[in-house]
Amino acid sequence: MKALKFNDVWDVRNIQVPELECIDADDVIVAVEVCGLCGTDVGIITGDYPVAIQGTTLGHESSGTVVKVGQAVTRFKAGDRVVINPTYSCGQCRMCQTGNENHCERKNGTEAGVSYDGTFADQYRAKESSLIHLDDHVSFEEGALTEPLSCTITGVDKLNITHTNIRACVIGAGTMGMLYLWSLHLRGVKAFMVEKNEHRYQFSLNALPEGTRVYRDFSEAMREEYGSDEEKLDLCVDTTGYLAETVFDRLAPGGKLLNVALKDSYAKLDILKIADKSLSVIGSIDSLNNSFERAYATIRDGQIPVGKLVSHTFEFEDYEQAFTMVGCNIQGKTQQPITEPNCKVLLKIPANA
Template sequence: MNRALTFRAPWDLRLEVRPVPPPPRPTEVLVRIRATGICGTDLGIVRGEYQARPGVVLGHESAGEVARVGRAVRAVRPGDRVVIDPTFFCGYCRMCRSLRPNHCESKAERESGVSQDGTFAHYYCTDERFVHRIADQVSFAEASLTEPLSCALTGLEQLRLRADMDTVVAGAGPMGMLYCYALAARGFVGTMIEQSTGRLALCRRLLPSGWQISPTPDEVADSLDLVVDTTGAATSWALRSLRRGGQLLTIGLNSTRCELQPALLADRSLSIVGSIDSIGTFSLARMMIDTGSIPAQQLVTNELPLDQYEQGFALLGMDLHKRQRSLGEIRALKVVLTS
């Protein structure tokens, strides 16, 4: 049996029985999914703020066991514990050949959990290129953080970094925490900004050594070299708060609009950089989790079986019955659904 969490329409999710994928093609691997994290993209899809194909199986942050392999597969074998890189790239289009595989021209029709069936299911089939073996001591739930961590590492690769930069990370969600740890691994100490009282208390004890958390950016205004905005709603504040030569990295898929003043950007030599998905950082992210450089066990605050998905979304402030989200109802950092 292959139970799967499907998206029908905004706020309408259903647990259905889907056919088990057919035997894998020569270079494909069939994975028995064991853990999948609820991502901010999933929340956006449920709210109707991020477009997904009606009927698609959600989910893309996953780990599991190899169930079957195609006859040409050499990297893994049945029984191997693996994590899945869900960012498909063909390797041949102009974007792939110019080292931008995160914007592969085939992405629109091959995006896992958006346009193509994802991993909130018992089984998922993918190409051998996109599975990586994980260390024996790493749980499936911990390994599911590999994909979001790889996105954070890619984001930092887009910047001009020095460890002495005064830094703020806006948003204490999973991506905000992973950015803090990715920065800490490079010697950074900074401040996280979070307005949700629930997450403020939760994340205070999880921050890297030396990092602080604050409910307001007032104390750090006009003194920053780097702002990482994981919310998509802090652009206006960030640009006012950056020193000359400062950088803003924005990764949140938020529809909030803001006004830009080109003269301000030019006169103060400010940079705005966007980043999505990962480019060549998945293996590094897996290694950091395998070696404990990232406290994945602590960051995964809740594990629930797949059939308790409503409770999982509720822990993140999403009431599927009332069709509303409340930041004040957030009681978790990372929720992982197991199967």
């Protein structure tokens, strides 16, 4: 079978590997149908997020069809359509015992696409407990967005939203930005969006919640939304990591800045303001508190039209073209601006193709 292996920074190859078999009694072998390209994958390939173990198969946003089950598996059988939760937690370590399962101390060697062979491959070896049945009316493509939406729900939970009449914005119109915008919308919060890339901006126009606006510039947005770019915000989600200082200076008392960008960069924040204005600077990553199951239910019930966010689907063999679409030029070993409208880009991975 084929698998997209990470060998080193900018060294990613589609190679043939042996088909998978069940090892433990609760193992399930899934034939991967589609897998989404994530910013984590880009960070691993470019070296901006140096977490992956060399030789690991990349990919973790996926859905597929069960082909084999271990002898103790009772909830799934061959032919079942499933969504794959790639996040492991042992439930026993200190992080798990303090409610931080997304930072489980024992997940090294179990994290799909990072330290455990992921889902840019014909097959993936999952645990029975990490799978959810994919309803017939939900496409494989829609199901593959469960994982990024689960990370979004984790972040929104951390914001502890208690009022809906707040001023809010989301920075970045990539997949995570769009999912945060929709998730806030479901909580009754009307946020505006800022996206400076013209192509991402254009794509977002047809995928926004009703009544939501997107702008190319933060100061312009503040003027248009609130009458002055000196007005203050109550909440900002920054998915890019580039506007932390700018947004921090515009937070109202009690304001919250949520950063979900995996960027190797630094920002200077006024410590006095944090205390004097009761400000919160929050980070968030991965799934937590049943957010994966909640994310799938949100997609299943049509509360967020995730299908609108899928802009491109490439065949597995065209993975380099797919990554170039999101600004990661593997052949040229460089990151480059996005040159056409896109949001979520998927690889189609039919088994034995």
